[in-house]
Amino acid sequence: MLVFVGLGLYNCADLTLRGLEVLRHADKVYLDTYTSIVPGFSIEVLESLIGKKVVPVDRSILEGRKLINILEEAREKNVALLVPGDPFIATTHISIRLEAEKHGIKTEVVHAPSVISSAISATGLQVYKFGKIVTLVYPDPEIGFYPISSYEVLKDNFNRKLHTFFLLDLREDRKMTIADAVDVLFLLEEKVGDGIISSETLGIGMARIGSPDLILKAGTLEDLKKHDFGPPPHSLIIPGLLHPMEAEALLLLCNANKEMIEKWMKKIK
Amino acid sequence: MLVFVGLGLYNCADLTLRGLEVLRHADKVYLDTYTSIVPGFSIEVLESLIGKKVVPVDRSILEGRKLINILEEAREKNVALLVPGDPFIATTHISIRLEAEKHGIKTEVVHAPSVISSAISATGLQVYKFGKIVTLVYPDPEIGFYPISSYEVLKDNFNRKLHTFFLLDLREDRKMTIADAVDVLFLLEEKVGDGIISSETLGIGMARIGSPDLILKAGTLEDLKKHDFGPPPHSLIIPGLLHPMEAEALLLLCNANKEMIEKWMKKIK
Numbered sequence: 001m002l003v004f005v006g007l008g009l010y011n012c013a014d015l016t017l018r019g020l021e022v023l024r025h026a027d028k029v030y031l032d033t034y035t036s037i038v039p040g041f042s043i044e045v046l047e048s049l050i051g052k053k054v055v056p057v058d059r060s061i062l063e064g065r066k067l068i069n070i071l072e073e074a075r076e077k078n079v080a081l082l083v084p085g086d087p088f089i090a091t092t093h094i095s096i097r098l099e100a101e102k103h104g105i106k107t108e109v110v111h112a113p114s115v116i117s118s119a120i121s122a123t124g125l126q127v128y129k130f131g132k133i134v135t136l137v138y139p140d141p142e143i144g145f146y147p148i149s150s151y152e153v154l155k156d157n158f159n160r161k162l163h164t165f166f167l168l169d170l171r172e173d174r175k176m177t178i179a180d181a182v183d184v185l186f187l188l189e190e191k192v193g194d195g196i197i198s199s200e201t202l203g204i205g206m207a208r209i210g211s212p213d214l215i216l217k218a219g220t221l222e223d224l225k226k227h228d229f230g231p232p233p234h235s236l237i238i239p240g241l242l243h244p245m246e247a248e249a250l251l252l253l254c255n256a257n258k259e260m261i262e263k264w265m266k267k268i269k
Numbered sequence: 270m271l272v273f274v275g276l277g278l279y280n281c282a283d284l285t286l287r288g289l290e291v292l293r294h295a296d297k298v299y300l301d302t303y304t305s306i307v308p309g310f311s312i313e314v315l316e317s318l319i320g321k322k323v324v325p326v327d328r329s330i331l332e333g334r335k336l337i338n339i340l341e342e343a344r345e346k347n348v349a350l351l352v353p354g355d356p357f358i359a360t361t362h363i364s365i366r367l368e369a370e371k372h373g374i375k376t377e378v379v380h381a382p383s384v385i386s387s388a389i390s391a392t393g394l395q396v397y398k399f400g401k402i403v404t405l406v407y408p409d410p411e412i413g414f415y416p417i418s419s420y421e422v423l424k425d426n427f428n429r430k431l432h433t434f435f436l437l438d439l440r441e442d443r444k445m446t447i448a449d450a451v452d453v454l455f456l457l458e459e460k461v462g463d464g465i466i467s468s469e470t471l472g473i474g475m476a477r478i479g480s481p482d483l484i485l486k487a488g489t490l491e492d493l494k495k496h497d498f499g500p501p502p503h504s505l506i507i508p509g510l511l512h513p514m515e516a517e518a519l520l521l522l523c524n525a526n527k528e529m530i531e532k533w534m535k536k537i538k
Contacts, residue, residue, distance in 0.1 A: 006382070008285060008380070009380070012286065013285060013286040013287035013290065014285050014286070014287060014380070015285060015286055016277060016282060016283050016284060016285050016286075016381070016382065017281065017282040017283070017284055017285075017286070017289065018282035018283060020286065021282065085386075086382060086386045086387060086390045087390055088389070088390040088391075088393065089386065089389075089390065089396055091395065091514065094393050094395075094514065094518060095514060097393070097518075097522075098393070098514065098517050098518060098521055098522075101521040101522065102521065109390060109391060111277070111278070111283075111382035111386070111387040111390060111391075111479050112285070112382055113275070113285070113355060113380035113381055113382060113383075114382075114383070114385075114386035114387075114390070116385060116386045116389075116396060117354075117355045117358065117380070117383035117385045117386045118355060118380040118383075120357070120358075120385075121355050121356055121357040121358065121378060121380060121383070122357075122378060122380075124357065124363050124366070124367070126360065126363075127358055127385060127402055128401065128402055128403060128404070129401075130401065130402070131400060131401060132397065132398075132399065132400055132429075132431060133396055133397055133399070134397060135397070156429065160401075160425065162401060210380050245360065245363065245364060245367065248367050249363060249366075249367060252367055252370040252371065253366075253367075253370070
């Protein structure tokens with residue numbers, strides 16, 4: 001049996017009681033170390049919590065030929081794979097799950113808080129008002145790559161007055177910050193030029209969602225670029241039409257400025 | 270301080286370690302009993318887990334004048350309000366949070382698994398391929414009410430080849446099942462007549478997500494209507510264009526039929 005256990009967003013205290021139980025009973029525990037950042041996580045704390053060694057596995061193992069060894073181990077034993085957030089938001093893990101099922105190996109999931117629901121929950125925005133979600137990736141001007149499709153998603157959501165949730169690129173060597181994301185959006189506006197993004201565009205910057213030191217800040221993209229959000233992970237929402245209760249939430253929970261919100265609501269209507 | 274603690278989807282084992290800690294240290298614990306169903310939940314188990322009494326509160330208290338008593342209590346003491354899933358997916362709780370903040374009472378959130386991320390995670394569909402989410406509510410033919418806007422959301426998502434996630438109506442006296450939802454969708458097709466829904470439409474029925482006895486079943490709406498999903502809560506996804514890995518997930522995890530999936534993929538293209 002291969003059980004995918006969600007690790008949550010901040011540290012070991014985000015594990016559910018069921019997750020803890022599964023890890024304590026597992027014959028082997030692997031930890032995915034590359035698809036996300038869990039800022040307060042310590043492997044030593046986890047090991048003392050569950051009373052056994054945890055084996056970190058990186059991309060080369062999870063997406064490579066060595067994966068089959070883990071799958072074969074799961075045929076005989078109880079193997080747990082710890083995944084940041086709620087498992088399967090990244091496609092790597094669903095592909096591992098499908099590979100296991102194709103080999104006749106039973107799989108299960110233990111859910112945990114995900115950035116998707118937690119960010120919406122934390123900002124006070126309404127889940128019903130979001131359009132398509134997108135990951136904003138770094139452009140690569142050397143090969144002429146610009147993430148134009150992210151701009152198209154924003155434009156399409158914007159035309160429907162829906163909010164756009166941008167997950168920000170996380171790579172081994174660099175993690176996209178809100179300031180980086182604003183630069184990428186400005187660059188995309190320059191490239192595509194449909195007038196969707198300006199320095200007056202309202203955004204909600206979010207850093208370390210689910211942690212005790214989360215930062216939420218609503219303001220123009222220009223404001224957000226200057227704001228100190230601290231270390232990643234960061235995410236960004238560009239809101240569409242705000243329900244009055246959502247506008248109030250931005251004031252009370254995301255440190256927004258009243259005139260700015262009113263201006264935005266007039267603009268979007 | 271008022272802390273909103275997510276209860277998760279199935280039973281007390283969905284609490285995170287942080288949630289458990291907050292409840293154990295709270296001076297008073299309230300439990301929201303009306304916005305969702307947590308099928309395996311027992312108040313006695315919770316009370317023995319946290320070593321104190323839990324006070325159930327229903328709509329009349331959380332949305333009524335008595336709310337101020339809870340808020341005033343939170344001014345002096347550590348008060349926890351337990352909410353199914355991840356807090357604030359229902360608008361009731363965000364309105365309580367804003368009310369508290371306006372009264373100068375500090376609030377915090379402890380996240381937990383939400384049906385939004387868990388359902389996506391469990392089915393193997395990709396979070397990036399969902400359009401707007403919507404709650405499908407019961408029509409009321411007596412007053413001529415039909416939830417036409419849900420049909421419009423489906424149509425809009427469908428035109429973009431995006432998946433539509435339907436949360437199903439939960440009331441004190443009745444809980445919408447997948448069979449009910451299919452009937453409502455057929456009725457809406459009859460009323461609006463834009464040709465979005467037919468008995469051949471592919472759907473994914475989900476019952477008791479996050480529980481050990483969850484049921485996932487992909488099939489035509491006609492199939493789903495006949496399928497025995499057991500007790501609520503139920504949810505329904507109408508997929509748009511499926512990525513090959515998503516199609517495979519429906520076969521391996523949601524008990525779909527290969528020809529049906531191929532037919533659907535041709536239809537949507």
